[in-house]
Amino acid sequence: MSYNFSKLRVLVVDDSAPMRAIVRTILAGIGIEHIVEASDGAAAFQRLMTAPIDLAVVDWIMPGQDGLSFVKRVRTGNDSPNPFLPIIMVTARTERARILEARDAGATEFLAKPITPAGLISRLVEIVERPRPFVDTPAYFGPCRRRRKLDDWSGVERRGGAAGPASDAPARPAGERVHVGPGAFGGRS
Amino acid sequence: MGGSPHFKTITPPNLIAARVTGSGGVDPEAVKRAESAVAGLKDGFERAASEQVARLQNLQARFAAEAEPEPGDTLADIFRLAHEVRGQAGTFGYGLLSQVADLLCRYVERGDTGAARGASVLKALIDAMAAILARRAQGDGDALGRQLLLELQHLVGRL
Numbered sequence: 001m002s003y004n005f006s007k008l009r010v011l012v013v014d015d016s017a018p019m020r021a022i023v024r025t026i027l028a029g030i031g032i033e034h035i036v037e038a039s040d041g042a043a044a045f046q047r048l049m050t051a052p053i054d055l056a057v058v059d060w061i062m063p064g065q066d067g068l069s070f071v072k073r074v075r076t077g078n079d080s081p082n083p084f085l086p087i088i089m090v091t092a093r094t095e096r097a098r099i100l101e102a103r104d105a106g107a108t109e110f111l112a113k114p115i116t117p118a119g120l121i122s123r124l125v126e127i128v129e130r131p132r133p134f135v136d137t138p139a140y141f142g143p144c145r146r147r148r149k150l151d152d153w154s155g156v157e158r159r160g161g162a163a164g165p166a167s168d169a170p171a172r173p174a175g176e177r178v179h180v181g182p183g184a185f186g187g188r189s
Numbered sequence: 190m191g192g193s194p195h196f197k198t199i200t201p202p203n204l205i206a207a208r209v210t211g212s213g214g215v216d217p218e219a220v221k222r223a224e225s226a227v228a229g230l231k232d233g234f235e236r237a238a239s240e241q242v243a244r245l246q247n248l249q250a251r252f253a254a255e256a257e258p259e260p261g262d263t264l265a266d267i268f269r270l271a272h273e274v275r276g277q278a279g280t281f282g283y284g285l286l287s288q289v290a291d292l293l294c295r296y297v298e299r300g301d302t303g304a305a306r307g308a309s310v311l312k313a314l315i316d317a318m319a320a321i322l323a324r325r326a327q328g329d330g331d332a333l334g335r336q337l338l339l340e341l342q343h344l345v346g347r348l
Contacts, residue, residue, distance in 0.1 A: 002216040007208045016273050018237060022227060022280055029223025030215065054205045061272060084201040092275050092291060114279025114287060117223040121215055128206050129213070136197040144198065 003128065009034040009052055013044040013070065014059040014090070019115075023057050023090075026117045030124075041065030045073055048081050055127065057111075057120070060091035060102070067091075068105050075106035075142050083141065084134060086127045090115065106142025108132070231281045238278065238286070239322050241270045245293075245315045253308035267311065268297045274318065285330035286321045288338055289314060296345050313344055 010032055012023045020037050027035055036051060038044035042065040044056065056074075060067040071087055074080050089107035091098065102110050109123040132143040245267060252263045275290035293314040301307070317337060320326075326334060 001211045002214050002219070003209050003211040005209055007210075008205065009208075016276065018230075018234065018273070019276055021230060022277065025226045025230060026223045029226045030219045054208055059276075063269075084204075086205055092272070092294075113276050114284075115276075116280060117220055117227060121220060121223070125215060128203075128209050131201075131203045131206065134199040134201055136199060138195060 003125070004031060005124070006031045006033055008032050009036075009054045011036050011038065011044060011047055011053045011056040013038045013041065013056060013062070013067065015039050015062040015064075016059070019059060022115055023120065026115070026120050027057075029117065030121060041067060041070030041073070044070055045077075048074065048085070049079070053082070053085065055086045055088070055124070057088045057090060058107075060089055060093070060098075068102065071102070071105040071107050086131075088120070088123050088127075103145055104140065104142075106140075108143050227280065234277055234281045235322070235325070238274050238283075241274055242315065242319045242322055245270050246319065249308065249311045249315050252311060264297050268294055271297070282327040283321065284328055285326060285334045285338065286318060288329070289317050289321065289341060292341055292345050293318070310344055314341060317341060 005027075010027055012020050012027075012035060014020045014023070014037075017039075020039075024035050024037070036047055036053070038047050040062045041058075044058065045065075047053065048056075056070075058067040058070055065073075067089055071089065074085055074087065075083050086108045087106070088109045088111050089102045089105075090111045090113060091102070092113040094112045099110055108127060111119055111123050134142060135144050248263055248267050248270070252267070255263065271290045271293040275287050275294055278284070278287035278290060293311070296310060296314065321330075321334075329335070330338065
């Protein structure tokens with residue numbers, strides 16, 4: 001039987017009402033009934049404080065508190081009601097530096113605009129099927145940034161094998177190159 | 190939890206999975222319903238985008254007329270409208286429009302919009318957006334569209 005998403009409670013955060021409508025329409029199309037909206041990060045955080053939310057879909061660029069600030073506040077704010085909340089970060093900018101910035105803020109998934117039903121649904125399924133452990137270091141708290149095990153990788157395993165998430169995540173040496181492609185953070189689209 | 194005192198891994202409860210029933214996969218019919226519902230928003234997007242581009246043209250004219258004051262508010266409004274079009278256009282099949290709007294956003298972000306050249310670059314980008322919408326030119330554009338994009342990229346310069 002296919003997934004039934006109807007009980008999910010999703011928070012959609014975007015200053016653009018039409019963009020929120022696009023996301024809401026996609027989510028409603030796959031059966032999600034409980035969708036709440038906010039127009040900036042501060043309002044979104046208030047929503048989190050007052051209503052149970054399972055997932056947030058957040059635009060990056062917004063006036064006031066933007067998506068990046070929202071993610072950081074959810075992950076590390078003293079008043080955060082759920083530091084483990086899955087967050088899909090949406091943005092029109094997909095340069096490597098931007099993706100790294102979202103990743104390092106603690107976003108769970110990254111979704112490049114244009115938003116499509118297939119793209120958004122694939123991120124949702126990823127979150128359901130492949131939850132990431134969280135990493136807590138002095139410099140970072142958030143989903144493990146080394147989630148993906150490349151099944152077709154034929155090179156030398158330099159990270160201690162696949163003994164589990166912990167072996168997957170020690171702080172990387174300074175200057176180490178990090179592959180950030182669609183498969184490394186955010187999956188496919 | 191595990192790891193050193195300076196590094197811990199935590200496996201939080203997968204609350205979201207607990208609220209999703211079923212054995213896996215997404216019902217293809219549900220995806221089709223979502224796609225169809227999004228397509229139903231297209232007319233509204235075209236109307237809204239046309240209005241937004243008209244507002245961009247007015248803002249550009251205001252920007253060009255501003256002598257030497259702080260044009261920050263006008264540019265912020267231009268960015269906000271262009272960002273709006275950039276974000277939605279691709280969803281509704283207007284890839285070329287999205288790319289031109291992206292150029293406009295990046296040009297404003299770059300911050301060298303000063304002097305007369307800035308106004309003319311803004312005008313070229315916004316007029317291109319207006320022309321794309323007037324022709325309902327969807328997709329990434331035909332040969333003419335690709336040529337237009339190349340010329341606009343050249344005009345804007347390295348971003």
